[in-house]
Amino acid sequence: MGKAEYLAALREALGELKKRRSKEVILVHHNDADGLSSATVLEVALSRAGIGIRRIPLERVHPPINQRIHDLYAGTPIIYVDLGARAAPMIAEVNRGRSLTLIVDHHLAEETDDPTVFVLSTELFGLSGEREISAATAAWLAAQVLDPGNRDLAYLGVVGAIGDSHERGGKLVGENREALEEARARGEVGVEEADGRESYTLKKFDAEIPLKGFAKSLTTLGAAGYAMGGPDIAVRALREGLSPGFEEKLRELEGLKRERFGFMVKRLREGALRKTEHVQWFSVGDGFAPMGVKIVGEFCMEIRDADFLDPDKYIAGFQDMPTEIPGLGRFEWDLVKVSMRVPSPLEERIVAGEMPGLAWLLPEAAKQVGGSIDACHDYAAASLIPRGREEALIRAMDGLIAGKVPR
16 A cells, blocks of 8 residues: 555546535634644645635534534535544444535544545545645645646645654655645745754745745644634735734744743642653643633643653643534533643653554543544644543553553
């Protein structure tokens, strides 16, 4: 299995989309830099094909959320990108054969035999979503299947790959590299090498924008600004370049992040951080509101190597899940979001195979406490669980880790 088989699967699924001659597609996407970039790829490609787009940014898939989407848009094709692959059986269940559904993803996946749901995760085709291919690069491949002229969207694959830290080994590789070389040949991405590592600059919009910082800004807009119009501003910037509105909203959100993050670091230093044998964890409650719940993962990433954290323990942060989802309305639930990251020394042990990765650990533990499961990487993972099950989740993870680590 490889790229040829993945392209064949994309051709089959997109062939079904073309047969329906739909005038509109519902595009459901993650709200980080990779999710925003992949949504932009498909929005542009489908628009060029004369298909209208209704975008729905999501922080997490969760049965009630997906049920509402498939009820609201029954009969209209739905494309998920950068999320949904691990939850494909659930998506098929709520869809009930009503909408052609494509899941373009790069996370670990579960297949379904539902003929209306196409699980197009690169992981099923031997293309690693950890390092070789971002969701945006996967979307770029899909866009080229729609029309080879969409090859000009390569720069978005690069933005998504940088957003997901696929250059952590020093440079982009695999299909991400193909997108990079295409964008580079077009003069839209610059590459500099120093000490064996590459850095990248976006040159598309009559400016030179360092890509690492740009990707981080996109995630801030999509995550911190999730309920404040941030995803729309981010997609506009990906299509048209930076604007005064982008810079103004970014300054506002970065100020809010600094304030809330600083307060939470103080609390953790004063004793709010709890530790078990293998996990260190905390809850922010609603202390990061009105920012979206993805922001607790950004916080975990920011503090992962702080001096008050244990370098050998997994990090878990909990944040209250709002009952209002932008574009979808109010839900009756009592949930918390858990986000996980790992300190750098522990990441090295995961790479070496000495410790389990989060892509296995969190989903297995979440199953034990009634949590929902979807997009997880070995170094960054998240789930929604019922409120009050936080300590049970931590105990489950301790047990799972103990079963994997030699004594």
